[in-house]
Amino acid sequence: MKKLTYIIPLLILIFSNSCKPDLDYAVHGYTQKIIVEGYISNGEYAKVYLSLNVPVWQTIDSATILDHVIRTAKVTISDGKNTEILTSSWDKEHFPPYVYKTTLLKGEAGKTYNLKIEYSGYTVYSVTTIPQPTDIIQFETRESGENDSLKILSASFIADSTKKCGYRIFSRKQADGFYTETPFVFNAAFSLKGLQTIDLNPFPRSTDPSYSESGCFHIGDTVKIRFATIDSISTQFFNELSLFSSTTGIGNAYFTGEKDSLSSNISYPGFGIWSGSGIKIYQVVIK
């Protein structure tokens, strides 16, 4: 009986302290890169966000990412005739919340823009062209099926099969603070021809007032729609991003043996996207 008084606690100790191994991340070739997220659209100032990639073995939280934001880079944009060095400031509407912006140079459809970033002895380059914007020729609403006061909003446009372009659509409900993207890049395979009708299905943030409406729109709401036409490289990037992030963005996900990283149009040691988009902005009232 005395032995039991030793054995039982010992067993409990063994059982509750299993030997848990961990991964060895030490020697697998991490290199630091300048992560670039840049946009230029017709009629709008250019915006560029810069940060560094974070080794996977470092704890990742908001503070770590903020520590990796680049705030001392020299960013230059040129359209061949005009050149501007971007000025930087905080941008609370974006994460990471630090932006480099033009103050003079605005995008024009059909023009090509060169991006040059100098940081910590490295220089990276990229180039993009703003495609001609595409018109939305019709908006329609229909019953959502779940709630009489909610509607599904769809938009129709003519896909130009002679050009390798993709389409992104963003919507901003009256009460919300931000544009929210319907999380797909349309025409990702460049196979759409002629009239296309797509459902807007924004994925509201949990902090948005319209969160409970999910992808539907409330009757009487005024909605702003931003329809972007992007070139083939941007299409590939944002399509991969939409699929990639759909597994990483929500809750847990399995490592499924990813074969590739995302595409990029930034020169080494940079990585990311410098994307020109031809945009059209509309405002509709849901009926």
Add this chain to the structure above:
Amino acid sequence: MSIKFLLLNIIFICLMAATFVVSAQDKYAIIKDTTDSNSITKKNIQIEEVQVRARLKSINLLSGSTGIQLDMESMQQLPRLVGEADPYKALQYMGGVSQAGEANSGLYVRGGNNDQNLILLNGTLIQNPTHVLGIFSVFNPDLIDQMKFVKSGIPAEYGGRLSSVVDISTASVIPEKLKIDGSLGLISSRICVQFPVTKKFSVYGSLRGSYISSLILPGLSLLGIDSSLTKNRYEYYDVNAGFNYKINSKHRIIGHFYSGNDDIGIMQVRQYNLDKNSLWWKNTTGGIQHIYYINNQLSFKQQLSYSSFEIESDLNWFNSVNNLHSGFNQYDYNAGFIQISGIHQLRYGTEISYNQSHPNFIRSDSIIPIEIDNKHNNYYALQGSAYFRDELTIGKWQVNAGVRGNIYAQIGPYTDYDDDQTIKYSAGSIIKTYHSIEPRFFARYLIHKNTSVKLSASRIHQYLNQVPVFSFGIPADLQIPASLYIKPQASWHFSGGYFQNFKENSWETSVEAYYKTLENQLEFKSNVADIFTNGDIEKNLLTGHGWSYGIEFKVRKNSGKFTGWFAYNLAWSYRQFDAINDGKPFLASNDRRHDLSIVTMYKLNDKWNFSALFVYATGSRLNLPLSWYVINQKVILEYGDYNAFEMPAYHRLDLSAIYKMKTIHGIRSELNFSVYNAYNRANPFQILYSTKGFNGTDNFNVGIRMSYLLPVIPSVSWVFHI
């Protein structure tokens, strides 16, 4: 006669009965008879002990291929893993087979993939031979009569899988009286009844099931085991039924049916996404054999069989439950002769099968318009094969040479979703055919009565693939056959071995080396997202090739109070795909540089037997990210060289003790005490990454987490034989 001597001879009888070794055939011409192997086995059990012992001397030296042949009695000497002596599971510890990893009893033979093993139950194909993520196999130990595992020198009568053959047969002898075997345990229970209806006709049935989540895991939770390990759900059941009908001395008919079902839920996956991640799979097989003993020199066997396998995964992805279903059905007829002609033993025959596969049927309850393209196809195929082989023994040489020819045709209905135009094929039309000729060669030379060398070379083609969705963890595989766009897998396998016994065969040693090529290997192009959105599965696959090589050492002690073996593999397994890793070769997911198994058994006395099993394997290869970054408000992973990460090593110790109880009213019984994973090693099951604060908030929190599955599992079971 001493008990020790008696027991040794019982073991020898069993080993002899399962191995058709040539040495004793001088005395017993019946071994060279053309009757089926099952009846030979039972006849040999009647042989007197001294004669049997003479046969044991050459088992490992003389066998006509490399691998293992066992009957259930010898498997009873293994450690009882969670209360069962599981011969299929034990294959992982016998050399040449890599430890698959936690919760995976897949066989990775000499660098091959798990889908490259031909697993037969009474000649009928078993697609997934595991229960409860690999803790159990689907084979009920009370019914298994013998098991043959061949890893090189695969004879021509077997085809369709590149790496190995596991051929298991259930009891085929009509019992003299009602026979009931069973087990009551903390984890699972089983019962098996064999009943002679007449002297010529018997039936049998068995039922097996687990209740792990109801009993043992809650108990472990009370003992303080991590709740993430004890709140999972994994249960299974299976049934076997069949009959044996000896029409007369010339004709016999044997029928068999099997059905098994698994239901798995992993709590660690569920904790973020409620309880919607689960997995189930189901095997159903049935077959009927007719055996005709034409004369002592010639016999004929034909079989009609059916096999089906379905696997279904519910994955909580994109805030919705996505259901992925994959399945396969096969109808098969084979017929073959065994003929003895002088020093020749000939086998020749043919096989015809009709296959149906549906690789990826997807159903989603998503409110978001996931762009599933609905380009799904079911795949239909006809396959015919013919084989001929001759086993020739001249003096110290034994040569086994054969050839197998295959023709495979994908037939309609089928829709080819070509980029430019969609082509529809009508039902029954031939869409694509493949032909193959497979030479098989094996030679053994007996250098000395205690020493032999063996060489083999073989070519094999495989027409059905199981492509894993996940490289690690949950075993969700899609059933994808050869088709218009997918060429059949193929392999060359060269192997050589040196075998030597010592001290009158009490000690067996061997060293074997091999080189294997693997052609037309498949990998999914990208990630799980594509599987859910891209129904045209053929266009979503990458094709590459692979090669593996290694050396295997084994030392085994057969007699004395202490018995057991030591098996060590040193191996390399590579793959090369033009579209992966910039075309550079990379280590395969199943690459295990070091793989060690130590099995010891100790017979204390007539009542008590103890055994222990220790396994160690280098961690599997995995493709993990090197860094994180944020772009477009999303956390993105950056990957480096493919499969550059090595998982932590897998190791585990299992212990068991058997206490033989007194026979009461004719009921023989024993108590099995076993501990699976005795030192509670948390072997990695899968790797997950989790993000919180997604979707516009600035409170990102991302982490890579390794999940673990099986804690220490103590078990007690009462095994009885009536």
